[in-house]
Amino acid sequence: MRSPFSITPIGTLCSPFKEKFAVPRQPGLAPSALAYLDLHDEANQIEAVRSIEQYSHLWLLFLFDQNLEKGWRPTVRPPRLGGNERIGVFASRATFRPNGIGMSAVELVNVSQNNGQVTLTLRGCDLVDQTPIIDIKPYIPYSDNIANAQGGFAQAKPTPLDVHFSDSALRALSQYPHQAYHQRVIAEVLAQDPRPAYKQGKEDDKCYAVRFYVQPMQILVVAVEAFVETPPHC
Incomplete structure (x- = not known):
């Protein structure tokens, strides 16, 4: 069944990660990494982000644009399970999804407008450079941070290596x-x-x-x- 809906990106993210290899597998694992979100077209208005500075963190909704042409898979092999065990795609955050949509919680550092370009400076992104952003939503601590939530096979944060x-x-x-x-x-x-x-x-x-x-x-x-x-x- 064909859908009548379509999605137009509202901006593009400029991040330090120039290829998929080594991109952090979740937001916040490289908390120092800065990224810059340039808004596009009708979304490129300072009024569209008025009062956004009152939030310390934001949700970014984005497209896995490098995977869209490859289609999706009903089962995937998460790296946290060693890359061998298969689980359902909807039980994971895998990139090969029916609609290729991802979400990421990032820290908002700054909002600026230069020569008509509205830019959000962000920290802790896990997205490849030039990722299309399709929406921005405030992170609300009292509802988004669920203290007793269960994280399945990803309950604990990975143990970092010494570099x-x-x-x-x-x-x-x-x-x-x-x-x-x-x-x-x-x-x-x-x-x-x-x-x-x-x-x-x-x-x-x-x-x-x-x-x-x-x-x-x-x-x-x-x-x-x-x-x-x-x-x-x-």
């Missing part, structure tokens, strides 16, 4: 004026162990490259057993 930077990686970071910020975001992302689920907790001598940011800030980091370095070639 260390080699001298060569620190020298690369020192070229940029916001070294501490970039180092903190990289460490928070890699601490979640972005490798495939079946690799986690095992010996692994493979090199993994993670791409963050855009020019002029672009750093290649390599994680081997939770150790970060910038080798001459990989």
Whole structure:
């Protein structure tokens, strides 16, 4: 049955995560990462976000735009279950969904308008750069934070790994004026162990490259057993 409904994105998110690999699997796992939401077309009005600063956090509704053409799957293999056990798609937050819609709770840092462009500065996003945003809703603590809620197989927050930077990686970071910020975001992302689920907790001598940011800030980091370095070639 064809639906008469259609959805038009209200904005686009500019985030530090330039590809799906290593994007935090849930919001807030890389709490230092800043992202910028530019509103589009009719939504690009400062009146549309009037009084939004009274909320510390927002819900973003977005499209899994990189997966839409691949269709959806009735069962999925969540990484938290090792990538082997299948569960129903509606019992997960998997990206392959019937309508390709996701939701993410993020911290609101700032609202600005420059040359007619309304931008929301956000913190703690788990979205790929250029993700289409289809709606924004305030996070309401008394109703959205349910103290006795059960989280199924994702009840507990993942235990982060220790991330260390080699001298060569620190020298690369020192070229940029916001070294501490970039180092903190990289460490928070890699601490979640972005490798495939079946690799986690095992010996692994493979090199993994993670791409963050855009020019002029672009750093290649390599994680081997939770150790970060910038080798001459990989």
